[in-house]
Amino acid sequence: MEAREATATGESCMRVDAIAKVTGRARYTDDYVMAGMCYAKYVRSPIAHGYAVSINDEQARSLPGVLAIFTWEDVPDIPFATAGHAWTLDENKRDTADRALLTRHVRHHGDAVAIVVARDELTAEKAAQLVSIEWQELPVITTPEAALAEDAAPIHNGGNLLKQSTMSTGNVQQTIDAADYQVQGHYQTPVIQHCHMESVTSLAWMEDDSRITIVSSTQIPHIVRRVVGQALDIPWSCVRVIKPFVGGGFGNKQDVLEEPMAAFLTSKLGGIPVKVSLSREECFLATRTRHAFTIDGQMGVNRDGTLKGYSLDVLSNTGAYASHGHSIASAGGNKVAYLYPRCAYAYSSKTCYTNLPSAGAMRGYGAPQVVFAVESMLDDAATALGIDPVEIRLRNAAREGDANPLTGKRIYSAGLPECLEKGRKIFEWEKRRAECQNQQGNLRRGVGVACFSYTSNTWPVGVEIAGARLLMNQDGTINVQSGATGNRSGCRHRLLANGGRNRGGSGQRRSRYFNSRYRRYAVRSRRICLTPELCCRACAAQCGTIIKRENHRSRRSHATSVSDESDPDKRPYRAG
Numbered sequence: 001m002e003a004r005e006a007t008a009t010g011e012s013c014m015r016v017d018a019i020a021k022v023t024g025r026a027r028y029t030d031d032y033v034m035a036g037m038c039y040a041k042y043v044r045s046p047i048a049h050g051y052a053v054s055i056n057d058e059q060a061r062s063l064p065g066v067l068a069i070f071t072w073e074d075v076p077d078i079p080f081a082t083a084g085h086a087w088t089l090d091e092n093k094r095d096t097a098d099r100a101l102l103t104r105h106v107r108h109h110g111d112a113v114a115i116v117v118a119r120d121e122l123t124a125e126k127a128a129q130l131v132s133i134e135w136q137e138l139p140v141i142t143t144p145e146a147a148l149a150e151d152a153a154p155i156h157n158g159g160n161l162l163k164q165s166t167m168s169t170g171n172v173q174q175t176i177d178a179a180d181y182q183v184q185g186h187y188q189t190p191v192i193q194h195c196h197m198e199s200v201t202s203l204a205w206m207e208d209d210s211r212i213t214i215v216s217s218t219q220i221p222h223i224v225r226r227v228v229g230q231a232l233d234i235p236w237s238c239v240r241v242i243k244p245f246v247g248g249g250f251g252n253k254q255d256v257l258e259e260p261m262a263a264f265l266t267s268k269l270g271g272i273p274v275k276v277s278l279s280r281e282e283c284f285l286a287t288r289t290r291h292a293f294t295i296d297g298q299m300g301v302n303r304d305g306t307l308k309g310y311s312l313d314v315l316s317n318t319g320a321y322a323s324h325g326h327s328i329a330s331a332g333g334n335k336v337a338y339l340y341p342r343c344a345y346a347y348s349s350k351t352c353y354t355n356l357p358s359a360g361a362m363r364g365y366g367a368p369q370v371v372f373a374v375e376s377m378l379d380d381a382a383t384a385l386g387i388d389p390v391e392i393r394l395r396n397a398a399r400e401g402d403a404n405p406l407t408g409k410r411i412y413s414a415g416l417p418e419c420l421e422k423g424r425k426i427f428e429w430e431k432r433r434a435e436c437q438n439q440q441g442n443l444r445r446g447v448g449v450a451c452f453s454y455t456s457n458t459w460p461v462g463v464e465i466a467g468a469r470l471l472m473n474q475d476g477t478i479n480v481q482s483g484a485t486g487n488r489s490g491c492r493h494r495l496l497a498n499g500g501r502n503r504g505g506s507g508q509r510r511s512r513y514f515n516s517r518y519r520r521y522a523v524r525s526r527r528i529c530l531t532p533e534l535c536c537r538a539c540a541a542q543c544g545t546i547i548k549r550e551n552h553r554s555r556r557s558h559a560t561s562v563s564d565e566s567d568p569d570k571r572p573y574r575a576g
Contacts (some may be wrong), residue, residue: 004217004421012258017245020245021245026245027244027245028198028201028217028244028245028246028247029198029201029202029203029215029216029217029244030199030201030217030275030277031196031244032203032215032244032275034203034205034273035273035321036272036273037203037239037272037273037274037275038067038117038118038119038120038124038269038272038273038274039117039118039119039120039121039123039124039266039275039277039305040115040116040117040124040261040262040274040276041115041116041118041121041124041125041127041128042112042114042115042116042128042279042282042286042288043107043112043113043114043115043116043128043131043133044109044110044111044112044113044282044285045106045109045110045111045112045113045133045135046109046135046239047106047109047135047137048106048107048108048109048140048355049106049107049108049137049138049139049140049141049153049155049355050105050106050135050136050137050138051074051104051105051106051135051136051138052104052106052113052133052134052135052136053133053134053136054133054134055071055113055114055131055132055133055136056131056132056133056247057069057071057114057130057131059130059131059132060127060128060130061127062129063118063123063126063130063290064123065118065119065120065123065264066116066117066118066123066124066127067117067118067119067269068116068117068265068269068272069115069116069117069127069131070102070113070114070115070117070264070265070268071102071113072100072103072104072113072114073103074102074268075100075101075102075264076101076231076232076233076264078100078230078232078233079097079098079099079100080097080099080100080227080230080231080256080260081094081095081096081097081098081099081227081322082095082099082227082255082256082321082323082360083095083254083255083322083323083324083325083361084219084220084223084254084255084256084324084361085223085324085327086223086224087223092574095322095323095324095325095327096322096325098156098163098321098322099321101231101260101261101264102114102115106322107155107156107320107353107355107357108285108319108320108356108357108358109285109355109357110282110285111190111286111320112286113133113229114128114131114133115128115261115265115276116128116131117265117269117274121277127218129447134499135285137154138153139152140355141153141155141160141353141354141355142149142354142355142356143294143317143354144294144315144316144317144350144352144354145315146354147161147293147352147353147354148160148161148315148352149159155320155354155355156353160352160353160354161350161351161352161353162318162325162326162351162353163325163326163350163351164326164348164349164350164351165326165329165347165349166278166346166347166348166349167333167334167337167345167346167347167406168345168346168347168406169344169345169346169405170344170405171344172309172310172311172344172345173298173311175300175308175309175343175344176298176299176300176308176309176310176311176344177300178300178308178334179301179302179309180300180302180303181299181300181301181302181303181381181384181385182298182299182300182301183295183297183298183299183300183301183380183381183384184297184298184299184377185295185296185297185299185373185376185377185380186294186295186296186297186542187293187294187295187296187297187372187373187376188292188293188294188574189290189292189293189295189368189369190292190356191289191290191291191292191317191356191359191370192289192290192362193250193252193283193284193287193289193290193453194249194250194251194252194287194288194289194290194362196248196249196250196252196253197247197248198217198246198247198248198278199217199279199280199283200217200252200253200257200258200277200278200282200283200284200287201216201254201258201275201276201277202214202216202217202218202257202258202259202262202275202276202277203215203216203217203262203263203273203274203275203276204259204262204263204265204266204273204274205271205272205273205274206266206267206270206271207240207271207448210238210264210271211238211239211240212228212234212238212239212240212266212267213240213241213242214228214239214240214241214242214259214262214263215242215243215244216241216242216243216258216259216262217243217244217246217247217249217253218241218243218249218253218256218259218485219249219251219253219254219485220244220245220254220255220256220485221241221242221243221253221483221485222241222483223242223256224239224241224256224259225239225241225262227256228241228256228258228259228260228263231260231263231264232260232263232267233266239263241259242484246405246485249361250362250363251280251288251360251361251363251365252283252287252288252361254324254360254361255287255288255323255324255352255360255361255553257278257287258276258278261276262274262275262276275336276470280293283358283443284357285313285357286357287357287358287360288323288357288358288359288360288361289319289356289357289358289359289360289362290318290359290362290368290369291317291318291328291329291351291359291362291369291468292316292317292359293314293315293316293317293329293332293368293369293370293373294314294315294317295312295313295314295315295370295373295374296312296313296389297310297311297312297313297377298311298377299311299312299374299377299378299381301378301381301385301392303385304395305382305385305387305391305392305395305396306395306396307340307342307343307378307392307395307396308343308344308452309343309344309345309346310343310344310345310346310374310377311345311346311347311348312333312336312346312347312348312370312373312374312495313348313349314329314332314333314347314348314349314350314369314370315349315350315352316329316349316350316351316352316359317354317356317359318351318352318353318354318358318359319353319354319356319357319358319359320353320354320355320356320357320358321353321358321360321395322353322358323358324359324360324361325351325362326349326351327366328351328359328360328361328365328366329349329350329351329366330349330366331365331366331367332349332365332366332367332369332370333347333349333366333370334404334406334407334455335365335366335370335371335453335454335455336370336374336451336453337404337405337406337407337453338372338398338411338453338455339371339397339398339405339416339451339452339453340372340374340395340396340397340398341402341403341405341411342402342512342513343396343405344405345405345406347406348362355378364454367452367453367454368452370413371450371451371452371453375450375451378392378393378396379448381461388433389448389449390420390424390429390449393420393449393451394417394420396423397416397417397451398411398414398416398453399411399414399416399417400412400413400414402414416451420449420451423449427447429447429449432447433447439467459495466482466484467482467483468480468481468482468484469481469482475513492541516538529532533573
């Protein structure tokens with residue numbers, strides 16, 4: 001029997017979802033319509049901080065088509081966390097459970113106090129507007145500095161400081177002071193919204209066996225299953241999550257958003273399908289944003305451009321609820337440490353509650369804010385010392401063999417110096433920089449350079465997990481089952497190509513993909529860019545298992561014609 005050579009490696013093939021997307025056949029969450037489906041719309045607070053004293057919903061209930069109205073008194077009194085992090089038995093590593101389905105104590109403009117369910121979306125919107133509420137307003141806090149003031153009104157029980165941490169390599173201040181030149185800077189980064197094309201939408205119904213099925217635009221289907229179970233106090237196994245195509249997330253949908261509410265509503269209304277869709281305005285008010293950082297930094301640099309040390313003091317604005325909370329500020333401090341690792345480094349951060357919309361994960365996960373401060377100080381140092389901005393970065397950039405000064409993690413692969421050299425040449429850095437000197441007038445052109453470091457992992461707080469199942473069909477093709485979301489990372493295509501490559505042959509011809517509706521296959525990668533790597537490894541491992549089984553069966557069936565498995569060139573099947 002001749003060995004089957006892998007042919008998918010290096011082969012250019014069409015993405016498996018390309019035709020469905022360009023022809024409009026791809027179904028997103030809001031495309032799902034079911035018989036008897038109802039729609040839900042929130043009643044939101046017009047104030048940023050306060051209490052709902054009383055509520056009058058009689059006029060809304062009398063509107064034809066309204067099925068039910070629920071307030072904070074009708075939902076489970078179970079606080080839950082929403083961040084897309086894996087569950088842990090270590091209570092100290094769990095996310096802060098400070099969220100409720102509905103609340104009387106509103107903490108930001110647009111916080112939800114009630115929800116209306118109606119036969120159609122327009123009726124639900126009209127009924128929500130007819131609900132009247134009497135409010136007791138409280139002082140509004142918008143900055144971490146104000147939140148930490150002694151006389152600040154508490155946004156949550158326990159105070160406005162969510163968490164704080166420090167990281168240091170030693171006496172950094174002494175190292176900075178001993179350098180030839182010192183730089184100080186005060187930096188602020190703004191709140192930013194993700195603005196993905198598809199809004200936040202969830203649809204839920206109950207099956208005949210009382211299990212709840214949820215269709216949702218999410219990046220974390222397996223975590224949604226767990227959080228819904230926690231929020232409603234039902235077994236996790238009673239929740240099934242289906243993730244269709246996702247029209248962008250960028251980290252916003254790495255939180256559990258409307259899935260618990262959709263599940264709650266269908267459970268209270270006899271299992272009928274209920275869809276909860278947010279408008280664009282509601283996405284700005286009631287989903288997630290990028291954390292605003294206030295950063296005070298110091299840096300010490302020698303005359304030759306050698307970076308001796310730097311320190312950063314960060315205040316992170318997490319908004320009204322914790323979401324990913326302090327992990328953003330903490331992760332940002334760790335990620336930037338890889339950029340210029342051969343120096344002293346100190347990082348302290350505090351994450352505070354305010355009355356702004358909740359902040360959560362967004363592309364970069366804390367690194368863009370911190371890198372902005374570090375690169376700005378390095379530019380100031382280069383200007384003061386008369387050193388080319390590219391050159392000062394080349395002298396300090398991470399190289400292979402360096403290690404993170406905080407964790408000691410070794411850098412096994414680093415192409416930053418090569419990237420700077422190549423970029424300088426292609427961009428014609430010296431020429432363009434010279435052209436920008438001595439400009440006159442109100443309109444001037446400038447050039448600049450900045451570096452960025454990022455890591456994709458959850459260790460040591462948690463471990464990356466991924467699962468995949470491969471089913472071999474009688475005709476030699478493979479069905480791939482995985483919990484990977486495939487949000488912008490091409491997971492579907494890469495998993496199929498990987499399955500075909502390791503099995504032998506074209507990935508598209510030999511594999512079919514089944515998405516995360518299979519509840520047993522969990523994927524938890526904090527960074528979407530790492531998900532394909534994890535899942536492809538799981539897929540490859542399963543392929544290896546299939547190959548071993550095939551070889552074993554082949555030896556038993558063709559004992560006289562098949563050579564020893566120890567000879568890789570004579571195996572009937574082998575991995576690509």
